[in-house]
Amino acid sequence: MEKITKNDVHPKIVEALLRDTNITVEDALENEMILNMGPQHPATHGVLRLLLRLDGESVVACVPELGYLHRGYEKLAENMSFYEFIPHTDRLDYLAPMANNVAWALAVEKLIGIEAPPRAQYIRMMISELARIASHLVAIGSFAMDIGALTVFLWTLREREKILDIWDILCGARFTNSFTRIGGIANDAQPEAIAKAKWFIDQYEENLDECERLLNSNRIFIERLEGVGVISGEDAVELGLTGPSLRGSGVEFDLRISKPYLFYNDMDFKVVTYPEGDSLARYFVRADETRESIKIIRQVLEKMPLGDILLNQPKKVLPKKTEIYSKMEELIHDFMIVNFGVNPPVGDIYSAVENPKGELGFYIVSKGEGHPWKCKIRSPSFVNLQSIPHLIKGRMISDVVAIVGSLDPVMGEADK
Amino acid sequence: MSSLKELIIQKLKDKFGSVNFEFSEFRDELTVLFDKKNVVEVCRFLKDDNELQFKLCEDVTAIDWARSKNRFTVVYHIYSIKNGFRLALKADVDESGCSIDSVSSVWETANWEERETYDMYGIIFNNHPDLRRMYMPEEFEYYPLRKDFPLMGIPGSNPLPKK
Amino acid sequence: MGLEAKLTQDGIITSTIDAVVEWSRKNSVWPMPMGISCCAIEMMAAGDPKYDIARFGSEVMRFTPRQCDLMIVAGTVTYKMAHVVKKIYDQMPDPKWVIAMGACTSSGGIYRSYNVVQGIDQFLPVDVYLAGCPPRPDNLLNALMQIQEKIGRTKAREFRNKKLPGPIVLQNN
Numbered sequence A: 001m002e003k004i005t006k007n008d009v010h011p012k013i014v015e016a017l018l019r020d021t022n023i024t025v026e027d028a029l030e031n032e033m034i035l036n037m038g039p040q041h042p043a044t045h046g047v048l049r050l051l052l053r054l055d056g057e058s059v060v061a062c063v064p065e066l067g068y069l070h071r072g073y074e075k076l077a078e079n080m081s082f083y084e085f086i087p088h089t090d091r092l093d094y095l096a097p098m099a100n101n102v103a104w105a106l107a108v109e110k111l112i113g114i115e116a117p118p119r120a121q122y123i124r125m126m127i128s129e130l131a132r133i134a135s136h137l138v139a140i141g142s143f144a145m146d147i148g149a150l151t152v153f154l155w156t157l158r159e160r161e162k163i164l165d166i167w168d169i170l171c172g173a174r175f176t177n178s179f180t181r182i183g184g185i186a187n188d189a190q191p192e193a194i195a196k197a198k199w200f201i202d203q204y205e206e207n208l209d210e211c212e213r214l215l216n217s218n219r220i221f222i223e224r225l226e227g228v229g230v231i232s233g234e235d236a237v238e239l240g241l242t243g244p245s246l247r248g249s250g251v252e253f254d255l256r257i258s259k260p261y262l263f264y265n266d267m268d269f270k271v272v273t274y275p276e277g278d279s280l281a282r283y284f285v286r287a288d289e290t291r292e293s294i295k296i297i298r299q300v301l302e303k304m305p306l307g308d309i310l311l312n313q314p315k316k317v318l319p320k321k322t323e324i325y326s327k328m329e330e331l332i333h334d335f336m337i338v339n340f341g342v343n344p345p346v347g348d349i350y351s352a353v354e355n356p357k358g359e360l361g362f363y364i365v366s367k368g369e370g371h372p373w374k375c376k377i378r379s380p381s382f383v384n385l386q387s388i389p390h391l392i393k394g395r396m397i398s399d400v401v402a403i404v405g406s407l408d409p410v411m412g413e414a415d416k
Numbered sequence B: 001m002s003s004l005k006e007l008i009i010q011k012l013k014d015k016f017g018s019v020n021f022e023f024s025e026f027r028d029e030l031t032v033l034f035d036k037k038n039v040v041e042v043c044r045f046l047k048d049d050n051e052l053q054f055k056l057c058e059d060v061t062a063i064d065w066a067r068s069k070n071r072f073t074v075v076y077h078i079y080s081i082k083n084g085f086r087l088a089l090k091a092d093v094d095e096s097g098c099s100i101d102s103v104s105s106v107w108e109t110a111n112w113e114e115r116e117t118y119d120m121y122g123i124i125f126n127n128h129p130d131l132r133r134m135y136m137p138e139e140f141e142y143y144p145l146r147k148d149f150p151l152m153g154i155p156g157s158n159p160l161p162k163k
Numbered sequence C: 001m002g003l004e005a006k007l008t009q010d011g012i013i014t015s016t017i018d019a020v021v022e023w024s025r026k027n028s029v030w031p032m033p034m035g036i037s038c039c040a041i042e043m044m045a046a047g048d049p050k051y052d053i054a055r056f057g058s059e060v061m062r063f064t065p066r067q068c069d070l071m072i073v074a075g076t077v078t079y080k081m082a083h084v085v086k087k088i089y090d091q092m093p094d095p096k097w098v099i100a101m102g103a104c105t106s107s108g109g110i111y112r113s114y115n116v117v118q119g120i121d122q123f124l125p126v127d128v129y130l131a132g133c134p135p136r137p138d139n140l141l142n143a144l145m146q147i148q149e150k151i152g153r154t155k156a157r158e159f160r161n162k163k164l165p166g167p168i169v170l171q172n173n
Helices: A011-018 A073-077 A086-090 A097-112 A118-147 A150-171 A191-215 A219-225 A233-239 A279-303 A328-340 A380-385 A388-392 A397-407 B002-015 B036-048 B110-121 C003-009 C017-026 C038-046 C079-091 C103-107 C137-152
Strands: A002-004 A033-037 A049-055 A058-065 A347-355 A358-366 A374-378 B022-026 B029-034 B056-064 B072-080 B085-093 B099-101 B124-126 C031-035 C070-074 C097-101
Touching: A011 A049, A011 A058, A049 A397, A058 A388, A058 A397, A073 A086, A073 A374, A086 A097, A097 A118, A097 A347, A097 A358, A118 A150, A118 A191, A118 A219, A118 A279, A118 A397, A150 A191, A150 C038, A191 A279, A219 A279, A219 A397, A279 A397, A347 B022, A347 B056, A358 A380, A358 B056, A358 B072, A374 B056, A380 B110, A388 A397, B002 B029, B002 B036, B029 B036, B036 B072, B036 B085, B036 B099, B056 B110, B072 B110, B085 B099, B110 B124, C017 C137, C031 C038, C031 C079, C038 C070, C038 C137, C070 C079, C070 C137, C097 C103, C097 C137
Parallel strands: B029 B085, B099 B124, C031 C070, C070 C097
Antiparallel strands: A033 A049, A049 A058, A347 A358, A358 A374, B022 B029, B056 B072, B072 B085
């Protein structure tokens, strides 16, 4: 962190920092300091730049600056077909890549007007919930590491490695695996993957209890987090928070129950909410949500039917390789889909799923061509980050780290 | 669900008789198109009404149609937690006089979303508390998501440090 | 072999200064993780109990450039971030090495767009390029071993009379 004067910062940012001040000194920055928690920082969860205006140790105003990881996703989507964009959706929220794949596949299927077969949908549910557990484990681990408890980070990463092993067996890649396809999934779940998933959920709860025993009654942990970054339910909805940050303020809003997708309305689980609205409540929400995910995975593994994993509709869905090499019709359809893309009807849809970070939405506008005319990605981390200036006002610098960690932003998705 | 759609259509027509609404439905979602000068009133009514309560603003974005008349369309997606219903609002914006009123006084979420739309498309939002660029550096002169901006960028527009 | 055997026998070890210096340098490479996006998660995974990076001497991943000698650029570098990466590279003391981890830093990766630098060797001298999107943690350990071999080939006298760099002027941002 370096001290900079107001001549080093862009004038528009200085204007934003000095806004709504109730200080009547002539030069407001004489007694105060602008501190730059720069894009490269151990505790800002990626490349986020926070410009803080400090009065001693307490923060008077804060201006976040994004855009250090802006890779131009929306412009890229306008130039690629729907199939070609699947690997790009992996890199959005890179802690839970499977969940983004499922979100994109659901959005395009809604636009085209098809539905994947039941076995594919059950497998999609299983990998979404595994992605949720993986993401929350990293969130808890790095959050605890920022507060100072280094051991918890290593233990949660060890659990996460087991989930990455399951994905490795399932589709060949540990991480950023583009597993879903439009109309189903890439390949079937092998028996080893299912057995490993069963073994994982049986031994997960004890390991989570072990990590929680270190933290839940730890005096330092609780005193550092209780009452820090409080936001009420009304304000949270006003600011657009979704996901665990909203459920930690008492609002019971979960897209898996309000607008169910896949087979979530057949599953029996509860939505975890805590009414306090501080950082400790958000941490508890995440830890308990992983337990609910274990319940869902257990039910999925019991109820999974046998059957196809890719829809059999050659005009819209890439047909299987064995049929392409032996039948003429399928060969023609494969050629058309790969070269020109699936041609959906003219129109626009918005489809949202419940990602581990919040609500991930895709707004796709189609003019009947093989590539979208416009694709907007509504990322939860972008909207969650907007609440930082509200939560930080009046607190000290060390609380900034705790608050950013409890909101759990991922810059790959906030910067698109 | 269809009764809620009819309720919304009825309420909007009753309250804003002079405004010309165009309702359309695609894949079971309702879209309302209206003139850009009524944006703030319609949004405030939808948020404050007791039965509707569209308190969560999910998304604000724009579409560039690349045509000479009414080049842009600004799209708002709002959600009502009480009824579990999502609504899309649209307003056309012309290229000359490329501006529309800001709804950040109605929903706080729209603050950053509108800044992002300004950064990417160049649409100015009147009465916005803090209209700055979001992703691109302040010195950048172009608007990336417009259809006349090439994918690889314009050489020289973004400086790189020397080796 | 072993140091203890030699010490108990004669009490004297003979070697060259070069060998001692480069032996100590390569077995205690302190990396500076410039973790920007997805590759940073695999870099973190290289530090977890399964793929231990601590056994190579890189236990401390200091986030301050003044104490490091290896910079691992992990993640897509955009034009806005390039100035920050260069600033931090300049603040590292000599001798220093750079690993370009992943496809995005080597050549732009899957992003051929207006805001992504197509390869960080346009503004940084790179020693080892790693392929992968993201490369597995064992791949990163392989790259670390290549860096150790490269350090093993340098001579201590290369850095002896080198001119000190001038004062670093902080850029306005």
